[in-house]
Amino acid sequence: MNEATREALDAALDDEYKARATYRAVLDRFGEVRPFVNIIEAEGRHIEALLRVYSRHGLEPPADRWADHVEAPATLEAACREGVEAERENDALYARLIEKVDEPRIRELMSRLREASRERHLPAFERCLARGGRGQGGGHGRHGRRGPTGECSG
Template identity: 55%
Template sequence: MPNINLEAVLLEALDDERKAEATYGAVIEKFGEVRPFINIIEAERRHSAAIERQMTRLGFAIPANQWQGKGMAPATLAEACRMAIEAEVENIALYDRLLPAIADASVRHVLQNLQDASRDNHLPAFRRCLERENGGGGSGGARDGQGSQGRHGRGRGPRGGCST
């Protein structure tokens, strides 16, 4: 297994989670309390916290959030859903790249849970969002039949590291 810099891996993952949080926050600021953004932003916060706990455990400094207040929302909610789909696909690919080289079992477990949440929960929710917005009919409000609170695997509870 290649020698990796675990701190750099965690910093890259943390940066990606914080970027998503800032972006989804900008969408909420522009379009209001719309699902799935209102649920998934909370998941992104929990993901960042899970990574930060691993960094603390390993004695790594936690950097300031460079994304705070810097998220950008597109012109329409459909575009926001499309952008979120792309972001989640990129997040899954990030973890595909990072996970194979991680020997630390705890870090590996946390990052695997975060990837699972993106793939199994966030991505489908944003795809439903795009379908709803493109299907004519929706304001994009709180109609995402499966509010992220219960379904949202980056919220699978005690599976470790992150309850989202």
């Protein structure tokens, strides 16, 4: 793996760690509300997928520097707004990172993670914001919908 690919992989994992920590802080403050309860599960799957790349290449992944270091916004509406911004930034980040990656399997993974952010997470946060930040229910439960890569649709 070349240095540019390794740096892209590190940046992707760091961003996924940050998202998970941020959404965990929101759940800790406001309870098990959608879309956060669904999306935090997806972020965990994204992290696991990236960690498998490290393992496959015999690399040590960077530590999670975000766990327990992120505070939730004061309101659920603000959390939804920040979720929209974060997912837009995530989409842009993956667009930049994919260009640096020379390995097809890693490019494909990053493309799927970008798609999940853009096609599922962002719309879920936009719906949350449109509701004025009023969270709904306790997650996907038994009847939750999952997208083609396993993410909940929120």
